[in-house]
Amino acid sequence: MGSSEQIDRVTDLRAWPGEFPVSHLYTMGIAGERFFRELKDNGRFLGSRCAACDHVYLPPSIFCPRCFAALDEWKEVGPQGTVRAVTTAHRGVDGTTLKTPETLALIQLDGADDLLTHRIKESEGLEIGARVAPVLKETPEREGSILDVRYFRAV
Amino acid sequence: MRKVAVVGAGLTRFMRRAQETGPELAWLAASQALESCGLGLKDVDSVAIGTAPDAFDGVHMKGEYLAPGAGGWGRPVTRPYAGGGTGVLVPIHAWFNVASGLFDVCLVVAEEKMSTCHPHPQGAFVTIFDNILERPLEPNLIWIFALEMQRYMDTYGITKEEIALVSVKNKRNGLDHPSTHVAEEITVKDVMESEVMVSPVNRLDVSPVSDGAAAIVLVSEDVARRISDNPVWIDGIGWNLDTAYWTNRDLAYPSYVERAARMAYKMAGITEPRKQINVVEPYDPFSYKELHHLEGLLLCDKGQAAKITADGVTQRNGDMPVSPSGGLLGVGNPIAAAGLMKVAEIFWQLRGEAGRRQVPGQPKVGLAQAWGDLMQVGTVVVMRVD
Numbered sequence: 001m002g003s004s005e006q007i008d009r010v011t012d013l014r015a016w017p018g019e020f021p022v023s024h025l026y027t028m029g030i031a032g033e034r035f036f037r038e039l040k041d042n043g044r045f046l047g048s049r050c051a052a053c054d055h056v057y058l059p060p061s062i063f064c065p066r067c068f069a070a071l072d073e074w075k076e077v078g079p080q081g082t083v084r085a086v087t088t089a090h091r092g093v094d095g096t097t098l099k100t101p102e103t104l105a106l107i108q109l110d111g112a113d114d115l116l117t118h119r120i121k122e123s124e125g126l127e128i129g130a131r132v133a134p135v136l137k138e139t140p141e142r143e144g145s146i147l148d149v150r151y152f153r154a155v
Numbered sequence: 156m157r158k159v160a161v162v163g164a165g166l167t168r169f170m171r172r173a174q175e176t177g178p179e180l181a182w183l184a185a186s187q188a189l190e191s192c193g194l195g196l197k198d199v200d201s202v203a204i205g206t207a208p209d210a211f212d213g214v215h216m217k218g219e220y221l222a223p224g225a226g227g228w229g230r231p232v233t234r235p236y237a238g239g240g241t242g243v244l245v246p247i248h249a250w251f252n253v254a255s256g257l258f259d260v261c262l263v264v265a266e267e268k269m270s271t272c273h274p275h276p277q278g279a280f281v282t283i284f285d286n287i288l289e290r291p292l293e294p295n296l297i298w299i300f301a302l303e304m305q306r307y308m309d310t311y312g313i314t315k316e317e318i319a320l321v322s323v324k325n326k327r328n329g330l331d332h333p334s335t336h337v338a339e340e341i342t343v344k345d346v347m348e349s350e351v352m353v354s355p356v357n358r359l360d361v362s363p364v365s366d367g368a369a370a371i372v373l374v375s376e377d378v379a380r381r382i383s384d385n386p387v388w389i390d391g392i393g394w395n396l397d398t399a400y401w402t403n404r405d406l407a408y409p410s411y412v413e414r415a416a417r418m419a420y421k422m423a424g425i426t427e428p429r430k431q432i433n434v435v436e437p438y439d440p441f442s443y444k445e446l447h448h449l450e451g452l453l454l455c456d457k458g459q460a461a462k463i464t465a466d467g468v469t470q471r472n473g474d475m476p477v478s479p480s481g482g483l484l485g486v487g488n489p490i491a492a493a494g495l496m497k498v499a500e501i502f503w504q505l506r507g508e509a510g511r512r513q514v515p516g517q518p519k520v521g522l523a524q525a526w527g528d529l530m531q532v533g534t535v536v537v538m539r540v541d
Binding site for chain 1: 173175176179182186195196197210212224270274275279281
């Protein structure tokens with residue numbers, strides 16, 4: 001039994017407060033750049049296909065992780081898709097209670113073999129198997145990010 | 156234990172800021188390594204991934220994150236870690252995979268993308284210091300190298316100018332490396348007059364912050380004989396860790412590197428390393444570290460590495476070429492990938508495939524070494540061609 005079990009508040013102890021003084025800038029990569037430019041400029045979703053493995057990657061990849069082939073067959077997928085899993089979150093990114101619970105889903109865009117995670121709104125009682133469509137920001141507001149899709153909703 | 160050979164190698168360009176994601180960089184190097192020895196991903200039994208702190212790429216599960224690009228899809232994947240020593244620890248770890256008889260083909264991939272980290276990877280390095288005793292002083296990583304360099308210079312009476320010759324040599328060697336982003340023709344005067352980072356360390360004494368990836372293919376003897384005319388055998392491996400607290404050890408001499416080297420030499424049957432090792436790639440993130448490591452590797456007497464450098468012994472056409480690749484100072488320093496780049500260089504040198512970097516005399520035995528954590532780990536491999 002450790003003595004620390006008697007401590008209710010670590011702030012009562014001598015301690016030095018520290019943090020990692022870094023932030024990160026994640027490049028989208030070769031495939032990601034193409035995916036997000038297409039979303040920003042044309043409001044379309046691009047996957048990439050491995051003919052040998054007969055698999056359409058979403059988001060797209062410049063290589064097939066299954067067989068290592070270089071991929072250059074780009075394929076438009078979606079914009080509509082099918083819900084494969086759905087949940088409602090009551091706690092947020094910092095663990096506190098959300099004022100407005102948020103519904104999230106794994107969506108299989110038509111023509112893609114992989115799933116996309118996104119928010120769901122305006123879709124009371126949405127269940128697995130439901131058909132959904134994206135609600136995009138207007139072109140001038142889009143900046144090439146996953147948030148260019150405001151949310152998906154039932155169709 | 157079974158014999159283990161390196162049969163292929165691949166390397167991306169080293170860059171200040173890569174557009175590619177980490178997995179994309181890993182795939183470029185890994186697919187090139189496989190292609191170089193006529194193997195495909197289907198032939199790979201296991202994957203070993205090397206990459207330094209997660210905080211660089213800002214991804215907490217960097218091994219898993221890189222795995223799709225490293226050939227790890229649906230395979231046994233492991234990620235050994237020893238900070239800057241990782242680039243040579245990962246082929247050591249991969250050696251277990253094959254020597255044990257568990258796997259015949261192990262794909263070894265190292266990647267680093269330091270440009271993700273803002274404003275500077277220094278912010279990630281800061282937590283390798285003691286959180287209570289040192290972090291309140293707001294340390295910069297180069298502090299410890301400046302202080303260690305001073306211990307080394309003072310103990311053996313070595314001058315800054317003598318140490319600067321390492322930067323001059325390695326940056327010149329790097330001009331012949333297609334992956335370089337920091338090679339240049341410079342003089343001792345240039346090094347001495349470059350910006351003081353943390354005295355006595357000047358900017359040209361320091362390797363850069365880089366992005367890049369490297370890969371090699373390790374195979375069993377049976378596979379090596381079948382697919383390769385000139386496999387490069389891993390004859391010896393060694394690694395060793397000193398005290399975690401950097402003020403509790405001899406900073407003038409890297410005894411942990413000596414212990415790692417002795418382990419590798421014993422295994423490889425090396426009794427006279429200075430005569431038996433023909434080409435060396437020691438870890439050179441700072442100019443003095445190449446000298447420090449040559450001494451720890453028992454490749455010259457203590458305090459004598461500066462002299463053999465001044466005498467030209469360590470030039471590509473010298474008696475014992477050192478960092479013919481250009482090293483971290485001359486090619487770049489994507490941490491784990493830089494260490495594995497050194498192993499790849501020995502592979503190419505021993506096969507006579509190093510192109511304009513090729514050292515003369517058909518070297519038969521070579522050594523690669525890396526170093527890291529809070530400068531207390533040494534990792535060594537000894538390689539040989541028949």
